[in-house]
Amino acid sequence: MTAGRKIGRPILEIDGVSLAFGGVVALQGVSFDVREHEIRAIIGPNGAGKSSMLNVINGVYHPQQGTVAFKGRRRRNVDPHEAAQQGIARTFQNIALFRGMTVLDNIMTGRNLKMKSNFLQQAVYWGAAKREELEHRAKVEAVIDFLEIQHIRKTPVGRLPYGLQKRVELARALAAEPELLLLDEPMAGMNLEEKQDMSRFVLDVNDQMGTSIVLIEHDMSVVMDLSDRVVVLDYGRKIADGTPDEVRNNRGVIDAYLGVAH
Amino acid sequence: MLYREAGQFKTTYAADQQLFPIRQDRIGMAILLAVVFVGVPVAAATPALAGMIDFNYWFSGVLIPFLIFSLAALGLNILTGYAGQLSLGSAAFMAVGAFAAYNFELRVPGMPMLASFILAGVVAALIGIVFGLPSLRIKGFYLAVATLAAQFFVVWALTKFGWLSNYSSSGVITAQKLVVFGYAVDTPVKRYLLVLAIVSVMALAAKNMVRSSIGRAWMAVRDMDVAAEVVGIPMVKTKLLAFAISSFYCGVAGALYAFAYLGTVEPAGFELELSFRILFMIIIGGVGSILGSFLGAGFIVLLPIFMDLSAASIERSFGLALPAGLVSNLTLILFGALIVFFLVVEPLGLARLWQIAKEKLRLWPFPH
Ligand SMILES: Nc1ncnc2c1ncn2[C@@H]1O[C@H](COP(=O)(O)OP(=O)(O)OP(=O)(O)O)[C@@H](O)[C@H]1O
Ligand SMILES: [Mg+2]
Numbered sequence: 001m002t003a004g005r006k007i008g009r010p011i012l013e014i015d016g017v018s019l020a021f022g023g024v025v026a027l028q029g030v031s032f033d034v035r036e037h038e039i040r041a042i043i044g045p046n047g048a049g050k051s052s053m054l055n056v057i058n059g060v061y062h063p064q065q066g067t068v069a070f071k072g073r074r075r076r077n078v079d080p081h082e083a084a085q086q087g088i089a090r091t092f093q094n095i096a097l098f099r100g101m102t103v104l105d106n107i108m109t110g111r112n113l114k115m116k117s118n119f120l121q122q123a124v125y126w127g128a129a130k131r132e133e134l135e136h137r138a139k140v141e142a143v144i145d146f147l148e149i150q151h152i153r154k155t156p157v158g159r160l161p162y163g164l165q166k167r168v169e170l171a172r173a174l175a176a177e178p179e180l181l182l183l184d185e186p187m188a189g190m191n192l193e194e195k196q197d198m199s200r201f202v203l204d205v206n207d208q209m210g211t212s213i214v215l216i217e218h219d220m221s222v223v224m225d226l227s228d229r230v231v232v233l234d235y236g237r238k239i240a241d242g243t244p245d246e247v248r249n250n251r252g253v254i255d256a257y258l259g260v261a262h
Numbered sequence: 263m264l265y266r267e268a269g270q271f272k273t274t275y276a277a278d279q280q281l282f283p284i285r286q287d288r289i290g291m292a293i294l295l296a297v298v299f300v301g302v303p304v305a306a307a308t309p310a311l312a313g314m315i316d317f318n319y320w321f322s323g324v325l326i327p328f329l330i331f332s333l334a335a336l337g338l339n340i341l342t343g344y345a346g347q348l349s350l351g352s353a354a355f356m357a358v359g360a361f362a363a364y365n366f367e368l369r370v371p372g373m374p375m376l377a378s379f380i381l382a383g384v385v386a387a388l389i390g391i392v393f394g395l396p397s398l399r400i401k402g403f404y405l406a407v408a409t410l411a412a413q414f415f416v417v418w419a420l421t422k423f424g425w426l427s428n429y430s431s432s433g434v435i436t437a438q439k440l441v442v443f444g445y446a447v448d449t450p451v452k453r454y455l456l457v458l459a460i461v462s463v464m465a466l467a468a469k470n471m472v473r474s475s476i477g478r479a480w481m482a483v484r485d486m487d488v489a490a491e492v493v494g495i496p497m498v499k500t501k502l503l504a505f506a507i508s509s510f511y512c513g514v515a516g517a518l519y520a521f522a523y524l525g526t527v528e529p530a531g532f533e534l535e536l537s538f539r540i541l542f543m544i545i546i547g548g549v550g551s552i553l554g555s556f557l558g559a560g561f562i563v564l565l566p567i568f569m570d571l572s573a574a575s576i577e578r579s580f581g582l583a584l585p586a587g588l589v590s591n592l593t594l595i596l597f598g599a600l601i602v603f604f605l606v607v608e609p610l611g612l613a614r615l616w617q618i619a620k621e622k623l624r625l626w627p628f629p630h
Pocket of ligand 2: 051
């Protein structure tokens with residue numbers, strides 16, 4: 001299915017990351033890597049620390065221990081703005097769109113980082129600022145076509161149904177042309193048809209743009225279909241790491257999912 | 263002519279990103295500009311009309327304050343409506359603008375008036391940045407309280423430091439004569455045209471900013487700041503720029519308030535009450551709307567006049583005298599009721615009602 005892609009060297013290396021909120025331990029010494037052009041799934045029961053892991057990767061949370069290296073640059077604390085500049089984009093488990101803005105404006109924010117004209121030029125809206133706006137609009141329209149959301153361009157996102165909001169959020173992330181895309185349960189709460197659409201989009205992004213993807217997902221069949229390798233977290237620890245088949249047959253994973261007492 | 267966009271297909275993104283993508287809106291705007299820039303002054307110069315209508319009163323007492331308050335409301339709307347940072351310091355930034363322009367004119371020989379206004383805006387912007395710093399840490403109600411500090415500090419400083427008002431008693435300043443490009447702006451109609459031109463240019467600039475990346479950054483910060491940071495919007499720059507630009511607008515409005523409207527102002531004229539009045543304008547007109555800034559200012563400037571006229575006509579037709587103060591109290595009650603109405607029922611204000619009316623009209627007569 002994804003045979004045409006060439007999986008490369010590690011683009012993201014997580015090394016011994018630990019994170020706690022007061023007494024609540026969210027992550028404990030987690031290490032794994034993500035390779036170029038790879039789809040890497042993170043799975044685990046509720047509260048296992050999956051979302052926290054994504055938050056560490058793009059700097060929303062700062063781990064107490066361990067490091068994250070993106071494109072070979074090792075750091076512990078990065079802020080989300082820097083992470084975006086380095087080429088990391090993401091979606092959220094609970095949709096984080098800008099509710100008062102239209103679909104088009106939401107997606108355009110994904111390109112803010114690439115827009116160079118200053119506010120004075122924009123106030124005049126002539127020459128450079130106008131040209132830039134049109135150039136980026138064209139890029140955004142390509143993303144809109146790709147995700148098949150032309151018909152809702154001008155709709156305020158607050159008025160859209162859940163499934164479409166998820167798609168707009170993906171569009172905003174893609175508009176940034178990221179090298180690494182973090183997707184936190186992009187299919188949660190969707191019906192079968194919507195899930196199939198979303199799966200197709202994820203595969204196409206990976207295939208056509210070569211984007212490396214970290215995907216959190218609860219639906220096992222989706223994970224098995226999409227991912228190249230899977231990390232399994234349980235109570236903040238990594239309990240398994242491997243291909244979907246290896247992970248599926250792993251004793252510890254089966255226990256974690258069946259709720260065997262620790 | 264029907265209000266429709268049917269048949270107006272856009273073949274380029276440039277066409278779609280115009281200021282007014284719908285042709286009827288473009289025509290409407292052109293007519294409006296022709297009326298306010300040409301029609302009104304010509305009417306005022308027509309002897310037959312001038313005999314019936316007191317144009318000087320309308321210019322000096324209604325249109326000029328309406329335009330100046332629109333500008334201040336626009337400034338607050340950039341900060342509160344677009345960037346989501348609640349502020350109660352608008353009047354303070356107007357005061358800074360008024361006193362700064364006065365001092366530039368007073369102390370810099372040969373200073374062109376428009377340059378003084380622009381520099382007054384810049385001074386207000388710098389002070390706006392300083393009082394915007396708390397927004398990097400706090401939001402909502404707490405931020406509003408922090409902006410109160412600006413409000414009290416500025417009024418205090420202008421009263422305390424005599425140099426700022428050239429040592430006049432209680433800080434009263436009398437604005438210098440308005441001269442633009444060597445041309446004396448000395449009649450109500452000339453002042454009206456000057457204010458109108460400045461406000462129009464600044465409204466256009468505001469509209470352009472809010473449809474560009476800086477405007478999207480403001481709205482993103484307003485709607486969800488964590489997500490804004492994650493898409494790479496620089497928080498500090500975006501918020502402080504909102505404070506700076508908003509204060510610039512209020513500063514210029516303050517300079518015009520002194521130079522083109524009142525002529526004589528004192529720090530006590532820029533109290534918290536004025537900040538609240540500007541806040542009410544954007545609540546009634548529409549939070550996060552350029553048009554709403556004008557509608558709200560128009561409403562708040564016109565309502566008392568309308569109430570006075572109605573009271574006068576009631577008195578005349580029924581031959582009775584209403585108790586003194588009744589009308590102004592009724593006006594206040596009406597304001598209060600309207601503010602509550604808009605906050606609860608239509609937070610996006612008159613501008614939203616106007617938009618709904620246009621959407622209905624677009625579908626009319628087939629509501630499907
Ligand atoms: N901001 C926070 N403050 C306090 N505790 C937090 C915070 N974020 C996460 N946690 C805690 O960290 C643990 C891991 O949470 P996390 O959201 O990463 O789990 P998850 O694997 O994404 O779960 P789910 O499948 O329900 O989304 C939980 O116990 C959670 O309560
Ligand atoms: Mg989660």
